[in-house]
Amino acid sequence: MPLINVIPGDKIPTAPMNVRVPVWRVPGWLLVLWWTLRGAFRATVLAVRFWWLTGPAALVAWIWADFGWQTLLVVLATLAAAGIAWWRWHRASWWRFVWWPLLGRWRRLFVYRRGWAPAMATCGLATTFGGDKYVPQLVKVRATAVGDELTVRMLPGQHPDDWGKAAPRLAYTFRVRDGRARTHRRPDRIVLVFLRRDPLATTIAPLPVPTSLDLERxxxxxxxxxxxxxxxxxxxxxxxxxxxxxxxxxxxxxxxxxxxxxxxxxxxxxxxxxxxxxxxxxxxxxxxxxxxxxxxxxxxxxxxxxxxxxxxxxxxxxxxxxxxxxxxxxxxxxxxxxxxxxxxxxxxxxxxxxxxxxxxxxxxxxxxxxxxxxxxxxxxxxxxxxxxxxxxxxxxxxxxxxxxxxxxxxxxxxxxxxxxxxxxxxxxxxxxxxxxxxxxxxxxxxxxxxxxxxxxxxxxxxxxxxxxxxxxxxxxx
Structure with missing residues (x-):
């Protein structure tokens, strides 16, 4: 039975209120086309973002399909031998250009990204506005010999001091030894420094005496x-x-x-x-x-x-x-x-x-x-x-x-x-x-x-x- 609005003090009813929501009928083929295009766009974005995974996978699939598994085995063995030789003869550049970049991307994907949104919420760094949830964006993870450096895009209204106070709690959240925040050259970003091991745990031996006087360093x-x-x-x-x-x-x-x-x-x-x-x-x-x-x-x-x-x-x-x-x-x-x-x-x-x-x-x-x-x-x-x-x-x-x-x-x-x-x-x-x-x-x-x-x-x-x-x-x- 429709609702009737009654004016206070009067016996005459008003017209019934229309509470029906308009319905838009969309053809099924258009919905399928929209879902297909959106899925293809997201897949392309993910493939470009994680090129270090999708690129080698596509290369392996192409060699296997066109040249066979024997050729693929030879290529992989050659790359492995070149990598071992590089690591053996110039270890510093191998760590810098191969291992640490790969480790940083791996830890970004499987360590930090998985629990990023809950960690931001529990540490008070995420917010809600107009019914929508906003989380700071994890831009980059750089791995080093002692820890990780996370570059984060802050939300509007946040200050580096907010991240400085939350850094120790984030360190416990991601199960690392210690954490602190450092400003970035861009004012809308912050760098979180997480230590996996402490290089200062042991005594530092006397350093070589400089041959020339440099008061700057x-x-x-x-x-x-x-x-x-x-x-x-x-x-x-x-x-x-x-x-x-x-x-x-x-x-x-x-x-x-x-x-x-x-x-x-x-x-x-x-x-x-x-x-x-x-x-x-x-x-x-x-x-x-x-x-x-x-x-x-x-x-x-x-x-x-x-x-x-x-x-x-x-x-x-x-x-x-x-x-x-x-x-x-x-x-x-x-x-x-x-x-x-x-x-x-x-x-x-x-x-x-x-x-x-x-x-x-x-x-x-x-x-x-x-x-x-x-x-x-x-x-x-x-x-x-x-x-x-x-x-x-x-x-x-x-x-x-x-x-x-x-x-x-x-x-x-x-x-x-x-x-x-x-x-x-x-x-x-x-x-x-x-x-x-x-x-x-x-x-x-x-x-x-x-x-x-x-x-x-x-x-x-x-x-x-x-x-x-x-x-x-x-x-x-």
Whole structure:
């Protein structure tokens, strides 16, 4: 019985409402033609997208059909022999151009693509709008020796920080060791880095000393993707933060070793400050131009001498050049401070402490262009301990005791972007996260470890000849 609309307060019924949906009659042959064309289009798209599977399959079918299985067997045997010879005689290019590309496509198809949509939904990276579901698109998977790099097209409204927070959960979802997000050169994409194994699990042996001084790339260790890590010291100061036994000595000695060639060529002067009484760095005395370790008064005077050298050089270079170039008569000055907090906060004499703070502020703010660089290590990164933390463009966070300390050293939001320095195990000294000025994501590295014998060999090969081995002196030599 049709529904009757009744106007309130009136007894007269209105016309019945028509609720029937119009029906369009389509011929069966047209539906079959549409389904055939759509299926052919999808099959073509899949064949082109997965050419690395469909191409060889089509080639095998063609050889078998036209030449027989014997010819196919000969072709496959020839290709196998060529592949084995390639792998045997030039293994690096074989891994790069054959194995890793094939492995990346295989893992994209059978590891990530199968559970991609559920993973995006459970991690809060998929969304629904207007009744339709939207999932970020997996663009490419690049396999390496240590992990996978997934290029993803983000949805509108998403930010790289959203992926940085979700990366550890995605790593557990896809059953890999660790995961973090990295920005892409295109603003609408993000790169997820998943590690299948950790190349930083073992100690890094001392790296070869560069024969020439290159301040743009000082080799100090290994990155988590297995590539060498090189520090850019030109135009920069370096802050190293870490708890006790976190490996601050590894960073300092790796840097000294990278500068050893320049020290031998009289292109670099090391001014070393060891407030711990000289116990940590005295082994490298033949490499140092100045080594100060006993009193705060002596350290304040040495820093004031560095300020005098800096100002004299600035007056000489003003109007000539904007960047100092090291020469044997006008060398680079690298100031190494093992425990910065001992100079800026733990000195009881207020006047001496103020002198040190004033000198450090001047060196950090004016020294880079004239070839005076500060390398400082500390354990306590609080603001009152290090008031001029922002003057260090390059920052290194070793193992820390609290999560809040990560942002104090590397900058606000660094931990949310993957710098989990508070989760570095005590069994991995020398592992750190490095934040570079202008680079959004911290880089996880492990610095090379130098034993006492390695340090002695370094001093014997690159130290000053006029210094008696083992002698400890203060002041300028």
């Amino acid at each position: 000082l080799p100090l260790g290994v990155q988590e993707n297995g590539d060498p890590y090189a520090l850019r010291l030109a135009g920069s100061h370096v802050l190293v933060g870490g708890a006790t036994n976190a490996g601050k000595g590894s960073v300092i000695w790796a840097l000294i070793a990278a500068l050893a060639g320049g020290i031998q060529q009289r292109l670099v002067e090391l001014w070393v400050f060891d407030p711990k009484g000289g116990m940590e760095l005295a082994g490298g005395l033949p490499l140092f131009t100045r080594f100060v370790y006993d009193t705060a008064e002596t350290m304040a005077g040495a820093l004031e001498d560095a300020v005098v050298r800096m100002r004299a050089r600035a007056n000489r270079l003003r109007g000539v050049t904007r960047q100092h170039t090291p020469t044997p008569g006008d060398s680079l000055i690298v100031i190494v401070i093992d425990e910065l907090a001992a100079l800026t906060s733990y000195i009881s004499d207020r006047k001496v402490r103020d002198r040190i703070r004033e000198s450090l502020s001047l060196l950090l703010s004016q020294g880079r262009a004239v070839g005076v660089h500060v390398i400082a290590a500390l354990q306590d990164p609080r603001k009152e301990v290090l008031p001029f933390r922002d003057l260090f463009p390059t920052r290194i966070a070793l193992r820390l005791t609290e999560a809040e300390q990560v942002d104090l050293i590397l900058g606000d939001g660094a931990r949310n972007r993957g710098a989990l320095a508070d989760e570095i195990p005590e069994t991995s000294p020398g592992v750190a996260y490095v934040a570079l000025d202008g680079v959004r994501e911290p880089v996880r590295v492990r610095f090379a470890y130098h034993s006492d014998s390695d340090i002695q060999d370094l001093c014997r090969r690159y130290g000053y000849a006029q210094v008696v081995e083992g002698e400890i002196v203060e002041g300028e030599r």
